[in-house]
Amino acid sequence: MMPKQPEPEPGNDGTGIGTDGWHRGRRLMLPLSNHTSSTYTALTSPISCARRRRLISLPPNTKAGRMILLILALLLGFFLHYMWKAEAALSKPWKPDDSSLAFSQRPLPPPSNEALLSSAGYKLPLRTKGRDIVDQNGKRFKLSSVNWYGASDELFIPGGLDVQHRDVIASTIRSLGFNSVRMPYSDEMVISNPEVPLRLLAANQDLVGKRALDVFEATVTALTDAGLAVIVNNHITTATWCCGADPCDAGWANDFLPGSLCRVRQTEAQWIDHWVTVMNRFVDNPLVIGADLRNEVRGLWGTMPWERWAAAAERAGNALLGINSDWLIIVGGTESGNDLTGVKRRPVELDVANRLVYSAHVYSWSGWGSMGGRYSKRTYASFVKAMRQNWGYLVEENLAPVWIGEFGAPDRPGIGDANYWQNLLRYLKAIDADFGYWAINPRKPKDNEKESYSLVEDDWVTPVLDYRMKDMTELMRQ
Known part of the structure; x- marks a missing residue:
């Protein structure tokens, strides 16, 4: 006697297809009509699937x-x-054009004192107006900046203090025509604040015995004493070269990660506390004009939500404005600092009006993974389209200032490097952009490796006069 077959469930005729026309179990949401149900049943049966595999596959031994x-x-x-x-x-090596070769044979033009914020032409404090940073009289102050790194790296102090006195390096920066300096630091520098080894201060004997934060403060003061404006930047959590794939340093906080993963753990509250510790040293220095809150906030494969970063930037920015309401608060884009598209739907809003500056970073390798590819291989039209989409719209539509806080190229560029550089500088000149070149340093801190992006020789005095300084000098003097 044949065993009795179980009755179909209500709404199910036993074929796996509900009487309401939806397939059950497979979640293939395909509505069925009367004339297609038999075909669908056949196609989803194991026998039919095997037949179809035989029909569409050709074994490799044939x-x-x-x-x-x-x-x-x-x-x-x-x-x-x-x-x-x-x-x-x-x-392939790029051959410098005639104008770049001619520039390298002439002395660097003397810097213009009118560009200095310390000159009589500016009335502090600064604020923002549309796309510009302006003084109290509405006169634009164009950020023509250079990065001086090292305090964010393993040695905890700005580079070159073993080679030249900090006053000499400040004078070198000024002689190149820059009017401002971006000074990065790491959270680990603030946490550990180690005593600096004597060998790293060979040219700054007055700082021997000082700790990292004291050396950082003394270096910033040397810059402002030379008339240069300073923007302090929280670059990275762990003291190391930025920016790799380590998730512990991708954002401003890493306490959501497993406890054993990060050597330096940090909450958002601690990140803000470190900012307060650093900036309290500069409350009475009017030429320390702002705080660049975090370098190149990013997530794995573009997973850092702009909204999350914008909210954290507001909390940190407002905490700093509570100390000194004159500071500019600089908020970088996500995903290697290049993406400010989220501002359209969710702008950053601070407690003090007219203090917000956005920042973008643009390198030859930026743009990877996009349809247009890396910027090193793009046409000018494709490059400009990407810039306008990512951040340029804020400037061109007079919505907010955007400071290109990092960009750079090597002293011996390939064709791709030169293509990127020419496209970028052409666009920066077209919109008369605020900028910050990476970097002044001739050597990287940890292993004393040569820095190909440097603008000076190893003595921290002799300028490298090539295509980069030619184009930036033109941009400064617009």
């Missing part, structure tokens, strides 16, 4: 299968060869 695999391998090989040739072409 002649046709081997031919298809060979064709696919050839196509992949051609594609990889094309990509290799394209990358090799971008790496």
